[in-house]
Amino acid sequence: MTDVDIQLKVNGTVRRATVPPRLVLADFLRVNCGLTGTHLGCEHGVCGACTILLDGEAVRACLVFAVQADGSEITTIEGIAAPDGALSPVQAAFRDHHGLQCGFCTPGFVISATALLQENPAPTDEEIREGLSGNLCRCTGYQGILNAVRAAADPGTD
Structure with a gap:
């Protein structure tokens, strides 16, 4: 197989590269772009650690080839925080709650929660659970995550 030229806009910066057709987007982001916040857990799309926004939609970067993301x-x-480094509301809520x-797993949860809240700014607990159901955590028991997303949805509930 011959390598393919691609161009992506990653966190506001245009990235051009020549990549093998079988290179997954997660590896492209980590290796070619040096953005190691996109974690690879299961590499089968089950754990959600590699979740990114692709044209505004939360997707598993381990299931998308870099060539599929061309354009x-x-x-x-790394692109969720404000340009001055201030945490996004979701990031701050994860810290505070x-x-x-x-x-x-946190980067994937933050991205998934961000996408959820863009789509549904006032989700119920059931909608939050459903929106995050593609992300797995082995440490928290999920209550802090649920509290964080609830707080990010309604900052007055601190």
Whole structure:
């Protein structure tokens, strides 16, 4: 197979590369772009650790080939904070409501929660659980994560 030229906008920066057709987007982001916040857990799309925004939609970067994302806009966990480094409301809520422990799954949860709240700014607890059902955590027991997303949806509930 011959390598393919691609161009993506990653966290606001245009990235051009020549990549093998079988290179998954998660590896492209980690290796080619140096954005190691996109974690690879199961590499089968089950755990959600590699969740990114692809043209505004939460997707598993381990299930998308980099060539499939050609021409797309991608936001990784590194692109969620404000340009001055201020945490996004979701990131701040995860910090304030103990929505993380070891942190491995946290980028995927933050991206998934961000996408959920963009689509549904006032989700019920059931909708939050459903929106995050594709992400797995082995440390928190999920209550802190649920509290964080609830707080990010309604900052007045601190």
